[in-house]
Amino acid sequence: MRVFIGYVSLSGNTEKMAVNIKNRMMxxxxxVYMERLDTVEVDTLKDFDLSFIGLYTWDQEELPYEANEFYEELVQxxxxxxxxxxxxxxxxxxxRPCGAIDIVSNKMKSCGFAVYDRVLKIDQEAPAPDRIRQCEDFADRALSWGSKRKKWRFFIWNRMQNNPKYQRTAYLLRRALDDYPIK
Ligand SMILES: Cc1cc2nc3c(=O)[nH]c(=O)nc-3n(C[C@H](O)[C@H](O)[C@H](O)COP(=O)(O)O)c2cc1C
Known part of the structure; x- marks a missing residue:
């Protein structure tokens, strides 16, 4: 799976979340490719199987200024x-904490993007262990939502074959599935 993480962050909280998600995905x-959102074009997302977009919220539910261009590009x-x-x-x-996330989520939905129904909003004061746990859990759930079944099965199969711990199981499975090869 190719995963993109685009984010904007001023004081570092959203960036920490992005790093936690990146670590989990890796x-x-x-x-995984991670970039600041103001340096990418929306069409970049087409090159990835799943994209995470991270934003902080400013001034009574305003978009961060670094996300304005990305937001404007969505319609095209x-x-x-x-x-x-x-x-x-x-x-x-x-x-309305993290209002910017809802603004972008609604806009992307209305433009026809497939947007994961759950969003992850974390308080600026959240302790690091809580933040990491929530980011990892969110990353796992988003990944299973974003994975096409066949692709995901193939991905697990490849990992099993390359991992010594599962080599015997993979070998037995291969033999058992001789009549029904995994394509
Ligand atoms: C001037 C100012 C206005 C803010 N307005 C909001 C707001 O309307 N809603 C909200 O949820 N958070 C608001 N915040 C909190 C920030 O979103 C929060 O500090 C966040 O962690 C910043 O993310 P970052 O560390 O990734 O830059 C505001 C913070 C400041 C300094």
Missing amino acids: AVGCE ADPQGVKVALFGAGDWSQP
């Missing part, structure tokens, strides 16, 4: 086959 064998982009999961940090004392 640990399960994904190829080709959303076909693009799968996106959104995350970000905010302030739980605000009436």
